[in-house]
Amino acid sequence: MSASVPSQAAMAIAILLMGAFLAVVDIPYILRVCLSLLFIAWGGWMVISTLRSRDELHAASTRFSLALAAGIGTPLSLILVMLMTFAPGARNAISDLASLGADGSDLAITGFGLGVTFTLFLQCSILLLGQALWWMSKR
Known part of the structure; x- marks a missing residue:
């Protein structure tokens, strides 16, 4: 269906x-x-x-944007998350943000959740960019 x-x-x-x-x-x-x-x-x-x-155009645009999100979004997310752990300013900002939202839970778990959220946000952004680029190239 x-x-x-x-x-x-x-x-x-x-x-x-x-x-x-x-x-x-x-x-x-x-x-x-x-x-x-x-x-x-x-x-x-x-x-x-x-x-x-x-609808062939809709299916093709989705395939293109999913491939773009998987091919560019995943490696970019991994690189940025690794850079965030090594950059002292980003690490301190993440720790401060995790301590604000921690309601008795471990800060590492909260930090992991922030990393996953960042990765999903980045991949969804690249997916939307892929949709926009594909439709702009076909119009």
């Missing part, structure tokens, strides 16, 4: 609102895990439905 554009937009808005809700409201851990798994399942469904779409 492929997803229509309105259903993709509705689910994207729902995920943004739920992400904001998760950031603001303190909910039980198991509910947070369930919602995160739901987000992952939705993302997988959107990618699969897009790649299996009958």
